[in-house]
Amino acid sequence: MRHFLSTEDWSRNELQGLLDRAAAFKSGVKSRSLEGKSIALMFFNPSLRTRSSFDIGAYQLGGHAIVLDAKGATWPLEFSDGTIMDGSEEEHVREAARVLSSYVDLIAIRCFPQFKDWASEREDPMITAFAKHATVPVINMETIVHPCQELAHMLALQERTGGPIAGKKYLLTWVPHPKPLNTAVANSSLLIASKFGADVSILVPDEVYRLDSRYMDSAERFTAEGGGSVTLTTDVEAAYSGADVVYAKSWGALPFYGNWDEEAPFRAKGADFMITPEKMALTNNAVVSHCLPMRRNVKIADAVVDSPAFMGIEEAENRLHVQKAVMEALALQGGAE
Amino acid sequence: MRHFLSTEDWSRNELQGLLDRAAAFKSGVKSRSLEGKSIALMFFNPSLRTRSSFDIGAYQLGGHAIVLDAKGATWPLEFSDGTIMDGSEEEHVREAARVLSSYVDLIAIRCFPQFKDWASEREDPMITAFAKHATVPVINMETIVHPCQELAHMLALQERTGGPIAGKKYLLTWVPHPKPLNTAVANSSLLIASKFGADVSILVPDEVYRLDSRYMDSAERFTAEGGGSVTLTTDVEAAYSGADVVYAKSWGALPFYGNWDEEAPFRAKGADFMITPEKMALTNNAVVSHCLPMRRNVKIADAVVDSPAFMGIEEAENRLHVQKAVMEALALQGGAE
Amino acid sequence: MRHFLSTEDWSRNELQGLLDRAAAFKSGVKSRSLEGKSIALMFFNPSLRTRSSFDIGAYQLGGHAIVLDAKGATWPLEFSDGTIMDGSEEEHVREAARVLSSYVDLIAIRCFPQFKDWASEREDPMITAFAKHATVPVINMETIVHPCQELAHMLALQERTGGPIAGKKYLLTWVPHPKPLNTAVANSSLLIASKFGADVSILVPDEVYRLDSRYMDSAERFTAEGGGSVTLTTDVEAAYSGADVVYAKSWGALPFYGNWDEEAPFRAKGADFMITPEKMALTNNAVVSHCLPMRRNVKIADAVVDSPAFMGIEEAENRLHVQKAVMEALALQGGAE
Structure with missing residues (x-):
């Protein structure tokens, strides 16, 4: 039985199969592949878009979603073995x-890291424990990676470019934000772009x-096997020059994980990293995107968001379609039911 | 594409069409007009009755509702253009x-005013921005008006009186409440009664x-065009005398909007405005109603609530039926799909 | 019209009928007996398992559940008559x-006691008021009893033992917990075991x-009428010796209801009441269970939970099936619709 915890566990061909099915759904293909089936959406963290798109996706496939809201990170679930639970x-x-x-056919989980101890949180312990003990497939709705966003992003890219992104210059740029954020979407941008063979630059204010x-190691492996490359850079002008894709994300620096006061001086180095028309002018007429929500005029200037280059709305819409493909693939595995 | 933001935007005939369809639903007519369609119910403020009746109404029409709970007024959505979102x-x-x-076919929004600045809040900025940017119809689930309650109220009145209320004496009376409240339901009572040609008296403790x-201006216009009248009065006895309909609501005085301490002495003038059997004895055997929830023996005395004159339960039930009519009308506009 | 407020109101034969229907559902029998019907799930207290199993159960029967979350015990509902609601x-x-x-066909309510005044709370005033005023059947999702858990427990017992539990030695044992808890599941364990004719021992640290x-009186009456017995004991070894069933629950002592500091010395007497392999070795190869959630190594040792004797997972799964049987029975009463 397969889970959908990370795109690392799925081959490029398998992922393309999901994308093709998502594109079919988007073009109007109907399916009742979840008829009579249920999915539990467990949220340890808030969500509007993810819960909406999974819930509606399940309904459109004939199934039924239940939303279990764990109100922040405080839902009292123990995941270590042998603990005296006092x-x-x-x-x-x-x-x-x-x-x-025993109640549902699929379990989807959102569980953000706690910003306490990266050494343990980088193991993604909650969803890993769920996947170990559940007897139905588990789907990642964002933990320390965000694989559904990856598929939605890649589908939007393929729609925009009309084909594969192998050999394209793909820029993942750190952008400003008032608070240090989870690295999940940045990790995911790196994983999916490298999996599909792009030349990936990660532009950051400091190493x-x-x-x-x-x-980083997974991405190196993907490009070694399937083409493309991975580079970390602090050179803004070089990074934007000739880029075909610009993907924006803000995140906190891992060496200061949970000790964000010490991160502040490094964060300050990126104060002018907002995506502007001037920076976009350096690119190869690039498309630009960001996982929503997105702060306008902090991460990306209005003039870029409101230009034809922005594909964030399509990417967000694609969440619905790719998640239907993932739910269907997991629910139908092991043959007809 | 039409929204359902306020009954002001709909003619009396159009509203009567919605009421007739609601009456048909109430009498047992079935429809699958939302088959395969979804509605997002966005709540910036709590709700039990509204979310229940919209959710069940969508289900009964073959559709699917998702509830997006924005937990009070704090959901971080910016609606002004050009803002630096820091x-x-x-x-x-x-x-x-x-x-x-891109996910749903209808969006319904509840967003109460903030009690900060009436000059801007009287423009209903959040739902107005949604209606501007959404590409599907938007329904008002109560902001500074409550049009679904209006329809439910008018349907109950027509059921009780067997026909139109034109020429009837309609009393909207301010009643006591521990706190200053939103004017939405009072505005709505005024709008729908004047739209349907009643002689409307608004009874208040002070002007x-x-x-x-x-x-007030819309109501004057409706009665000028379609018959009826609008009067503001502080004379309790005159207001109740001969009334055919008594509608109760408490609200805060707008000149003290957000500065409620200064409103207290004016509020005190209405201490005995509760609806009692003695007041009801002055009426023309009037029906009496209130949007739920309703504090017994504060707004209306038990002896009135528990008398046959009280139509608040029917009015609340009618929410289900009128909302089905609204959802159907908006979802089907623009021809068959 | 019958409600499902307590198994006390239902005969052993009627309950067995529900269990048989639940077993049929579990074995794969399908039903659309809630087609077009709705159930409101009102939670005055949090829930994940109960809301999941009721929601999915309604869906599997063709119906639709709405979840009304009253966020703790603070939902402002008055249940006393004649109150001035200020x-x-x-x-x-x-x-x-x-x-x-008027919106739904069934209402299910969870409303835990407040730990303020047992003299009034033992009357279960909220659900009693709902059952009095509702015009549709009301289902208890746990108040001061937990009848759905009772059915799930009895079904699991019948599956394990292959038949009736009359004449079996049934041990309800108090177990440690950091906090004094509601007596609902303990009451329910007593009610269902005595209703089905077991010899029930209640093992407690102190009387x-x-x-x-x-x-206690209901249980005495059930065993007088239908066989079995009820005993309260503080003798751990005697209680476990020869037991066929061990059911674990922690609860607060009623004489100190709401004054838990004074209960602490009595609670301390039960410090070693956790269920261990040593205690289980005294039994007649007993099955052991607990209503979930359950603190491992506080209430029951890992070695017992992870042994074949533990039937808590089956019992929790059975919630889905028995609740479908209850919803169907209540929705269909009064003939075909």
């Missing part, structure tokens, strides 16, 4: 995952913004 | 409305409780 | 129950943990 955790994932598996080696 | 707002309505429109000129 | 309560159950009844006479 603290705030009321239930173990061993029980929660098995019982939920302390390097992404975790787990994802 | 504050608490994480997303602009321009993006939110367009993306949501500071006059409703906003936006709605 | 406090925090905004609405009376008289209105809420009647209006909700102050005796359950309310309302339930």
Whole structure:
């Protein structure tokens, strides 16, 4: 039984199959492949777009979604084995995952990192425990990666460019934000662009913004196997020059994980990293995107967002279609039911 | 494409068409007019009745509702153009409305005023921005007016009186409440009663409780065009005498909007404005109603609520039926799909 | 019209009928008995499992559930008659129950006791008021009893033992927990085991943990009429010896209801009441269970939970099936519709 925890576990061909199915859904193809089936959407963190698109996607496939709202990161679920549970955790994932598996056919989980200890949080312990104990497929709705966003992004890119992005110059640029954020979407941008063979530049204000080696190494492996390259740079002009794709994301520097006051001086180096028409003029008529929500005139200037180059709306719409493809693929695995 | 933001934008005939369709639904007529369609219910403020009746109404029409709970008034959506979004707002309505429109076929919004600045809040900026940027119809679930409640109220009145209310004496009376409240339901009572040609008296403890000129002027215009009249009075006995309909609502005086301490002495003048059997004895055997929730023995005495004259339960039930009529009319506009 | 407020109101034969229908659902029997019908799930207290299983159960029967989340015990509903509602309560159950009844076909309620005054809370006033004023059947999703859990437990027992539990030795044992808890599941364990004729021992650290006479008396009556017995004991070894069933629950001692500091010394007497392999070795190869959530290594040791004797997962799964049987039975009463 396969889960959808990270695109790392799926080949480029398999991912393309999901994208092709999503494109078919977008063009009007109907399916009742979830007829009589249910999916639990477990949110340890808030969501509007993800819960909407999964819920409606399940409905359009004939199925039914239930939303379990764990109100922030405080839902008392223990995931370590052998613990004496005399603290705030009321239930173990061993029980929660098995019982939920007896009610539903799919479990989707959003669980952001806690900004406490990256050494343990980089193992993605909650969703990993769920996937271990659940007896139905588990889907990642964003933890320390965001694989559904990756598919939506890649589908939008393929729609815009009319084909594969292998050999294209793909710029993932750090952009300003008032707060240090999770690296999930940055990791995901790196994973999907390298998986599909792009020449990826990661533009950061300082090398302390390097992404975790787990994802840097995966990206190196993907490009070694399938073409493309991965570069970390602090040179704004070089990074934008000739870029075919610009993807914006803000994130906190991992060496200061949870100690954000010390990160401030490095963050200040990126004060002018907002995407502007001037920077876009350096590119090869690039498309530009950002996972929503997005702060206008902080991350990307209005003039760029409101230009034809911006594909963030299409990317967000594609969430609905790619998630239908993922739910269908996981629900139907193991043959007809 | 038409929205349902205020009954001001719909003619009396169009509204009667919605009421007739609602009456048909109430009498058992079935429809699958939302088959395969979705509606997003966005709540910036809490709700039980509205979310229940919209959700069930969509289900009964073959459709599917998703509830987006924005937890109070704090959901970080920016609606002004050109803003540098470095504050608490994480997303602009321009993006939110367009993306949501790509997932669903209808968007319904509840967004109460903030009690900060009536000069800007009287423009209903959030729902207005949504209606501007959404590419699907938008329905008002209560902002500074409450048009769905208006239809439910008018349907209940027509059921009770067996026909039109033109020429009837319609009393909208201010009633006590521990806190200053939104004027939405009072505005709506005025709009729908004047639209349908009633002789409307607004009974208040003091003229500071006059409703906003936006709605007073609309009501004057409706009665000038379609018959009826509008009067503001502080004379309790005269107001109740011969009334055919008594509608109760409490609201805060707009001149003290957000400065409620200064409103207290005027509020005290209405301490005995509760609807009692003695007041009802002055009427022409009037029906009496109130939008729920309703504080018993504060706004209306038990002896009135529990008498046959009270039509608040029917009015609340009618929410289900009129909202089905509204959803159907908006979803089907522009021809068969 | 019958409600499902407590198994006390249903005969053993009627309950067995529900269990048989639940077993049929579990074995794959399909039904569309809620087609076009809705159920409101009103939660005055949090829930994940109950809301999931009711929601999915309604969907599987062709119906539709709406979840009304009353966020803790603070939802402002007044249930006393004649009150001047000038406090925090905004609405009376008289209105809420009647209006909700006009939207849905079934109402299910979770409303835990407040830990303030057992003399009034033992009357279960909120759900009692709802059942009085609603015009559709009301289902108890846990108040001071938990009848759906009872059915799920009994179905799991019948699956494990292959038949009736009359004459079996049934041990309900108090177990440790950091906080004093509601007696609902303990009351329910007592009610269902005695209703089905077991020899019930209630093992407690001190006689102050005796359950309310309302339930002790019912249990005495059930065993007098239908066989079995009820005993309260503090003798751990005797209680476990030869037991066929061990059911674990922690609860607060009613004489100290709301004054939990004074309960602490009695609670300390049960410090070693956790279910261990050593205790289980005294039994007649007993099955062991607990209503979820369950703190591992506080209430029951890992070695017991992870042994074949543990049937808590099956019991939790059965919630889905028994609730479908209850919803169907209540929705279909009074003949075909």
